[in-house]
Amino acid sequence: METYYRPEDLKRFAEVAEGNKELARKFFDYYGEVFKAGALSEREKSLIALAVAHTIQCPYCIDAYSSDSLEKGADLEQMTEAIHVATAIRGGASLVHGVQMLEHVKKQAM
Secondary structure, eight states: OOOSSSSGGGGGGGGGGOOHOOOOOOHHHHHHHSOOOOSHHHHHHHHHHHHHHHHHHHHHHHHHHHHHHHHHOOHHHHHHHHHHHHHHHHHHHHHTTHHHHHHHHHHHHO
């Protein structure tokens, strides 16, 4: 079955350089630096990336950071908890925008 997202495309990520090698190099250099251990471990960064991947709903990122999190020593419970943290923030962000709706409704009712 043909789908918009093809898992094999993830392996072709570097091909984005074809349009502009210099910008791609800068991006990949930055990307590599970001994921090196620093104040956060590589495992922690991978779990953050996994949570963000679910929030932005990127199937490529979900695949990549599910594998990466496992490779870096995370377990299913940690990965699931990271996703729930992202879900809570995403849900809360949606709900807090309800204040805008309330203000709009109050103005319309006046």
